[in-house]
Amino acid sequence: MGDSIHGVLGICxxxxxxxxxxxxxxxxxxxxKGVSVMNICVIGAGYVGLxxxxxxxxxxxxxxxxxxxxxxxxxxxxxxIPIYEPGLKELxxxxxxYLTFAESLDGYIKRASVVIICVGTPxxxxxxxxxxxxxxxxxxxxxxINSYKTIITKSTVPxxxxxxxxxxxxxxGVPPQLFNVVSNPEFLREGSAIHDMFHxxxxxxxxxxxxxxxxxxxxEMYSGISSPYIVTSLNGAEMIKYASNAFLAxxxxxxxxxxxxxxxxxxxxxxxxxxxxxxPRIGPQFLQAGLGYGGSCFPKDIKSLEQTALSKxxxxxxxxxxxxxxxxxxxxxxxxxxxxxxxxxxxxIAVLGIAFKPNTDDTRYSPAERxxxxxxxxxxxxxxxxxxxxxxxxxxxxxxQKTTVNEAIHEADCVFIATDxxxxxxxxxxxxxxxxxxxxxxxxxNCLNREKVxxxxxxxxxxxxx
Ligand code: UGA
Numbered sequence: 001m002g003d004s005i006h007g008v009l010g011i012c013x014x015x016x017x018x019x020x021x022x023x024x025x026x027x028x029x030x031x032x033k034g035v036s037v038m039n040i041c042v043i044g045a046g047y048v049g050l051x052x053x054x055x056x057x058x059x060x061x062x063x064x065x066x067x068x069x070x071x072x073x074x075x076x077x078x079x080x081i082p083i084y085e086p087g088l089k090e091l092x093x094x095x096x097x098y099l100t101f102a103e104s105l106d107g108y109i110k111r112a113s114v115v116i117i118c119v120g121t122p123x124x125x126x127x128x129x130x131x132x133x134x135x136x137x138x139x140x141x142x143x144x145i146n147s148y149k150t151i152i153t154k155s156t157v158p159x160x161x162x163x164x165x166x167x168x169x170x171x172x173g174v175p176p177q178l179f180n181v182v183s184n185p186e187f188l189r190e191g192s193a194i195h196d197m198f199h200x201x202x203x204x205x206x207x208x209x210x211x212x213x214x215x216x217x218x219x220e221m222y223s224g225i226s227s228p229y230i231v232t233s234l235n236g237a238e239m240i241k242y243a244s245n246a247f248l249a250x251x252x253x254x255x256x257x258x259x260x261x262x263x264x265x266x267x268x269x270x271x272x273x274x275x276x277x278x279x280p281r282i283g284p285q286f287l288q289a290g291l292g293y294g295g296s297c298f299p300k301d302i303k304s305l306e307q308t309a310l311s312k313x314x315x316x317x318x319x320x321x322x323x324x325x326x327x328x329x330x331x332x333x334x335x336x337x338x339x340x341x342x343x344x345x346x347x348x349i350a351v352l353g354i355a356f357k358p359n360t361d362d363t364r365y366s367p368a369e370r371x372x373x374x375x376x377x378x379x380x381x382x383x384x385x386x387x388x389x390x391x392x393x394x395x396x397x398x399x400x401q402k403t404t405v406n407e408a409i410h411e412a413d414c415v416f417i418a419t420d421x422x423x424x425x426x427x428x429x430x431x432x433x434x435x436x437x438x439x440x441x442x443x444x445x446n447c448l449n450r451e452k453v454x455x456x457x458x459x460x461x462x463x464x465x466x
Contacts, residue, residue, distance in 0.1 A: 037061055038221055041112040043137050045072055047083060048154055048186050049118035051193040054088060057095035059224040064100045064108040076101035084361040084388050087194040109144045114221060116152045127303030129158050138165060142172035145179055150217045152182045156241055156301055158308045162234040182207060182214045183234045185241035191359030200227040206237025245301040251286040252293045253325035259289035259464025269464035270446055289463040290445040291367035291418060292329035294356035299365045330371050333444055340440060341414055345379035350412035353419025354386035361388035368418035372399060383408040387423055406435060413438035420447035429456035
């Protein structure tokens, strides 16, 4: 079957609107008025790029996903998905005929009307954003644009970056009538990225002041997703993204600081979080005290926003404090473990959780992994387990990754919950007690039912829980 549209097969009526039925790549689609199948290039096949590509293919578009990582592209072309993200594999398989994976834009860029940039934006040593991958996308695009493209940036970039992308493309000789630049940051959470994209609470669009047409291109691309649009300037959209992540990280550090105070007054921080969360002005989310935030976004984005503020001589007091709390959270729990268990170097600790949060295999800036690394310095034996994530560091003789929970907790003096996977919440605590040597359950994510644990004769310690 070719990949062109084979004429209109008939007409159906949707919401009193006559919609042509078309056959496209062996799929029968109906196109509401004004909606067409678009040819889209997604550059970058990480969490954001793959999720975006799969969702846009599901919405009916033809999507080419480009990544310079040869191995990743080979995997994708062999039906292997390089990351674990619930539902992603199924969605890619379902839309395999409408997705291509390639190393180079050549052969794809000509036909694309939309290009979506989803490459990584790592940090420089000082915390500011390294735009080297964005830069190389600009180089790749500038030599290949020969018909009109709407260039959409989804990568998280500091305010001013999309303006800079526009200027760079002009400087490299791309005629202004052949492109426009749009900022469309993503708000996907790893572990629920597909759901978050289909059920976005908002779609943020940043446009250049004289851009009359990009909004309708983006709306057409997302038709099928019903979300309110926030339309602002390029800088405005970039700021919304940073401010969102900074605010969420602030909530986490706030509750972690409150947990420290609760502990001193024998107050359970979970009760305090419940009380706070019921106030609609505050809301219940992101008030779970624990080992602190991690992942590929919050640590990097807060630092980047801090540097952005400093570059304009603005002192980012709150952003600094948020990071200070987060950076010291693990030390507190290592100190607490030392106080709870005498002779730590001769103990065996089962650490449950390696990923930075549940439902992902991602260990980037994982507090759980950092905890394992720092705890291992004490010389104790660590048996780590995670349902999906692998330990990066294989060089510590006292750290062993086990393949089941039971293997990890066998003969352990203490079980330490470092990531709040559902599997750990569902553990049978009587069985755990039988397998362990000691009785201490350290719930560093406040995710367990304390009573259930204690009923089995185990000693429960949480975060700021009196
Ligand atoms: C975050 C944002 O939630 C997304 O909206 C955003 O799109 C994404 O960053 C991004 O910029 O790409 P994500 O990094 O996937 O998503 O993870 P979160 O669910 O936000 O969790 C971040 C960290 O905070 C995790 O380590 C988690 O364990 C921790 N956390 C979260 C807490 O310690 N307490 C909480 O109450 C909530």
